[in-house]
Ligand code: HEM
Ligand SMILES: *[C@@H]1O[C@H](CO)[C@@H](O)[C@H](O)[C@H]1NC(C)=O
Ligand SMILES: *[C@@H]1O[C@H](CO)[C@@H](O)[C@H](O)[C@H]1NC(C)=O
Ligand SMILES: *[C@@H]1O[C@H](CO)[C@@H](O)[C@H](O)[C@H]1NC(C)=O
Ligand SMILES: *[C@@H]1O[C@H](CO)[C@@H](O)[C@H](O)[C@H]1NC(C)=O
């Protein structure tokens with residue numbers, strides 16, 4: 001009986017296979033995993049997780065999962081075993097332990113588009129070096145003296161072009177502002193220059209690819225974004241070569257000719273870092289990306305929330321009129337850092353906009369070790385998603401979380417809710433990867449709001465709503481109609 005002989009031969013391997021699975025099962029059983037549903041093989045629950053929903057809510061998927069399993073649950077997302085956290089304490093714990101217990105872990109497709117030297121995908125020493133360069137560029141000293149002035153200049157460039165009773169897309173205008181600002185300060189590209197306009201257009205295609213399914217097939221958004229990436233890189237490379245040429249010219253001249261020195265990131269990186277050309281290209285490409293796609297959405301969200309709260313607009317106007325009155329007396333026109341520091345209620349509006357609108361909804365991490373939290377195990381190697389939006393919209397942490405209420409951020413409110421609120425706002429992430437542009441983004445929002453409320457009144461010209469795809473976007477671009485403000 002040849003069959004029997006075969007069985008006999010294979011028996012040891014079959015037995016060891018069975019033993020192996022039993023051991024694996026044991027090992028798994030040792031973990032006290034959070035509850036949850038692993039969904040379909042491979043796809044898991046990804047499709048449900050990524051289904052669009054209103055940006056001011058946590059979405060149906062999140063809502064159902066939290067009510068069924070609690071704030072920490074397991075799932076299978078983006079092809080990996082995942083722990084999803086809507087828990088304020090765990091989110092903080094994850095971000096504070098970057099590099100020790102957890103590590104940044106964006107999907108490979110993001111690395112393919114942003115580049116392998118992009119800060120979003122780098123970890124360890126290389127991340128630290130790149131971060132240091134970005135922080136030098138965005139330092140408080142530069143913000144106070146240089147960037148604040150630039151922000152105001154680019155705000156006015158956009159706002160003064162608005163015509164009475166015209167209807168236009170607030171989202172496009174906000175993007176124009178943030179893109180021009182970044183292009184100018186990163187590599188001295190001038191607004192409205194054909195080269196700048198071309199680059200802005202490329203970034204639209206690029207953005208669509210960053211957030212699409214990573215299918216590198218003809219015609220897909222991902223493939224188009226990869227093409228955009230190489231077009232963008234060519235543009236940056238051209239700028240870089242021009243600059244190196246200029247810098248050489250300056251050095252070779254026997255008499256020190258005042259070469260027009262550009263105070264931008266490109267100049268700084270070429271002078272002060274030993275990064276390779278490839279690294280500089282990825283750094284600039286991703287800073288330009290991170291620096292304009294996020295803050296433009298935040299400004300659009302403010303333009304969207306404010307008309308529904310006339311009391312808020314009223315109080316904003318009073319605050320900014322007061323600043324303008326004081327400046328008139330001193331004879332100054334440009335905003336300075338002291339003026340910015342007076343925008344206290346505006347800061348409450350900014351926090352409330354970020355809390356309710358959630359520009360960045362969740363982050364990508366993975367566990368570097370077995371981690372135990374609140375009795376649950378997070379196994380080494382598992383993906384971990386801190387969902388910061390879910391904390392911002394948690395009714396046990398924020399009263400009436402769906403309600404746009406900037407006063408909840410006010411000092412001297414009497415209630416001790418404020419510190420709790422501040423501790424739970426994580427719109428810019430946290431720990432050693434806290435957004436490098438946090439302060440710049442707030443200055444952009446404050447200065448834009450300053451000139452907006454002083455000069456215009458506006459209404460939504462069409463129904464539109466912020467959707468989370470999960471990146472936040474207004475499907476119609478938020479059409480608004482503006483009127484000159486009667487206050488000044
Ligand atoms: C409202 C606007 C913004 C929001 C909500 C925002 C949000 C965030 C968040 C949540 C992270 C952390 C990502 C992670 O930990 O995985 C981040 C990182 C970063 N952001 Fe922002 N950001 C904004 C504006 C900006 C601006 C204006 C710039 C720069 C010009 C910028 C540059 C960066 C950089 C370089 C990082 C990477 C930091 C690192 O990995 O060390 N962001 N941002
Ligand atoms: C960060 O940059 C500053 C200013 O150039 C430099 O003095 C410092 O040594 C850098 N730190 C690290 C860790 O590279
Ligand atoms: C960069 O180096 C060039 C030449 O070495 C010099 O002229 C220029 O002032 C430097 N720029 C900055 C921003 O330090
Ligand atoms: C730059 O130089 C420092 C020390 O000289 C080194 O540690 C670092 O890895 C270098 N960076 C790059 C990108 O080569
Ligand atoms: C104080 O904060 C609560 C929410 O924490 C808010 O509802 C209320 O409007 C605030 N009151 C004042 C006077 O600002």
Ligand SMILES: *[C@@H]1O[C@H](CO)[C@@H](O)[C@H](O)[C@H]1NC(C)=O
Nearest residue numbers: 347348351409421422423425
């Ligand atoms: C806004 O939120 C940040 C971060 O939580 C906090 O530090 C800051 O005090 C808040 N600002 C106001 C005006 O409440």
